[in-house]
């Protein structure tokens with residue numbers, strides 16, 4: 001996988017900063033990569049490791065071909081160790097094992113890299129053990145901690161690291177990644193309109209409620225689109241049951257908005273001026289409905305009123 005291309009496109013700030021540090025020989029001893037899952041934190045870790053060990057840099061980028069690059073790619077390089085939670089947490093034994101492996105002789109080079117995925121999952125003894133290691137490093141090493149929640153990392157560890165923030169994914173990339181993860185295009189599109197976190201989107205997609213909600217809003221959209229009076233009855237018959245919780249009620253309008261925005265894109269390409277104007281009118285009504293819900297008008301009456309306004313112009 002071409003980490004450099006991914007980072008240059010999606011994390012240009014981080015990419016430039018690390019590349020410059022590398023070129024000037026000013027890499028920090030410890031980095032804390034902070035950002036949501038899917039934003040390229042681990043790609044950046046691998047890229048840095050390859051940078052350090054590649055025996056054939058091309059334009060100051062890892063070649064991805066040499067023995068070192070290949071072994072890092074396959075997680076087989078002895079001087080590049082990666083740990084992640086076993087179960088719910090990273091335990092002190094995992095950190096100790098890492099330390100003892102690094103202090104043993106007979107390794108390939110002097111330089112070593114260790115990567116801690118989900119570093120916020122270290123329990124307190126693991127965190128303290130790591131802290132000691134960062135304070136009194138054995139040999140020459142680069143530590144990279146990856147986390148989606150920097151607030152859960154001990155401040156004393158944070159202060160030993162250079163913190164780099166990874167930007168949220170663009171909607172397009174999130175959608176692509178979700179499709180690579182096996183989701184249909186329409187669902188991937190819908191999810192990327194609801195959140196910009198990959199982990200969150202995957203979590204939502206695995207939720208049974210989400211699938212029922214999506215199907216019922218799609219049915220509602222079909223009634224509304226056809227100006228079918230069932231759209232009104234459907235609110236009480238179905239939607240109020242699916243969208244019981246207040247926090248979820250907003251999702252119903254977000255999803256409906258999604259269907260109309262897709263329709264707008266389609267009409268803008270092939271529809272008439274009237275069709276475009278009508279779609280815009282409905283989008284405006286949905287946004288108003290969201291505001292009403294925010295002002296604590298009940299979900300049922302907001303949704304019923306919305307249906308009436310969409311159907312009877």
Ligand SMILES: [Zn+2]
Nearest residue numbers: 054063066069
């Ligand atoms: Zn290489």
